[in-house]
Amino acid sequence: MSTETKKFADPAGVAAGFAADFAAWFATQTQDKVTIALSGGSTPKMLFEIWGKEYADKIDWSRIHFFWGDERCVAPDDSDSNYGVAKTLFLDKVQIPAENVHRVLGEADPDEERLRYENEIYGHVDIDENAVPQFDLILLGMGTDGHTASIFPHQSQFLKSPQVCEVAIHPESAQKRITLTGPVLNRAKKVAFLITGGDKAEVLAQVIKKEGDFANFPASHVEAADLTFYVDEAAAASL
Numbered sequence: 004m005s006t007e008t009k010k011f012a013d014p015a016g017v018a019a020g021f022a023a024d025f026a027a028w029f030a031t032q033t034q035d036k037v038t039i040a041l042s043g044g045s046t047p048k049m050l051f052e053i054w055g056k057e058y059a060d061k062i063d064w065s066r067i068h069f070f071w072g073d074e075r076c077v078a079p080d081d082s083d084s085n086y087g088v089a090k091t092l093f094l095d096k097v098q099i100p101a102e103n104v105h106r107v108l109g110e111a112d113p114d115e116e117r118l119r120y121e122n123e124i125y126g127h128v129d130i131d132e133n134a135v136p137q138f139d140l141i142l143l144g145m146g147t148d149g150h151t152a153s154i155f156p157h158q159s160q161f162l163k164s165p166q167v168c169e170v171a172i173h174p175e176s177a178q179k180r181i182t183l184t185g186p187v188l189n190r191a192k193k194v195a196f197l198i199t200g201g202d203k204a205e206v207l208a209q210v211i212k213k214e215g216d217f218a219n220f221p222a223s224h225v226e227a228a229d230l231t232f233y234v235d236e237a238a239a240a241s242l
């Protein structure tokens with residue numbers, strides 16, 4: 004297992020740094036189909052803008068199949084939709100076949116969609132000997148409460164779920180979400196966290212140093228074979 008932390012001056016540096024590493028990594032991927040689960044929230048927006056503007060012609064997007072690590076149970080045109088954000092900033096700006104974009108149907112019944120999305124993943128992603136899907140790359144973020152994907156501290160049982168996806172509930176808004184579970188995050192060939200902002204510094208330090216309250220933060224439990232934290236100086240202030 005290799006874990007690395009890459010520090011950049013600011014959020015723009017994090018996005019540009021990850022985009023450059025991503026292009027170099029993608030160039031090493033020889034398989035026909037590369038499977039990637041995207042993160043949501045605000046942090047990846049700069050990355051999506053960079054992909055849409057600077058990498059539209061530099062990456063063969065048609066070889067990539069995109070999924071989501073988590074999605075809010077809202078319509079795709081809702082400003083809360085993780086898919087909607089990626090579509091506007093990036094997917095609409097690159098040459099990618101519609102069938103390569105595997106969105107969570109946030110507008111559907113969450114329990115039915117959880118199962119449908121699991122099957123969608125099983126239909127396109129390599130499966131290991133224990134029936135756990137193995138994405139080539141999973142992008143993650145982290146909330147100020149240490150949640151990652153939509154695995155929140157009050158639903159930490161999802162870190163060990165036998166299912167591919169679970170229906171999560173946001174602790175404050177009670178918004179339902181569909182999230183990948185811990186075993187799927189940990190089975191990915193490569194995981195990259197993008198984390199920015201001083202409000203995440205204390206939690207990030209505990210997650211990376213495995214100190215203090217780290218065990219209560221779901222992000223601490225991501226232990227993929229190849230794990231990199233892309234952080235800005237503000238988030239890294241307590242490292």
Ligand SMILES: O=C1O[C@H](COP(=O)(O)O)[C@@H](O)[C@H](O)[C@H]1O
Pocket residue numbers: 042043044045046047072073074075085143144145146147150151152153
């Ligand atoms: O709700 C979510 O939160 C995390 C962190 O989001 P951010 O806005 O602080 O970047 C995100 O990684 C997750 O995908 C998202 O749905």
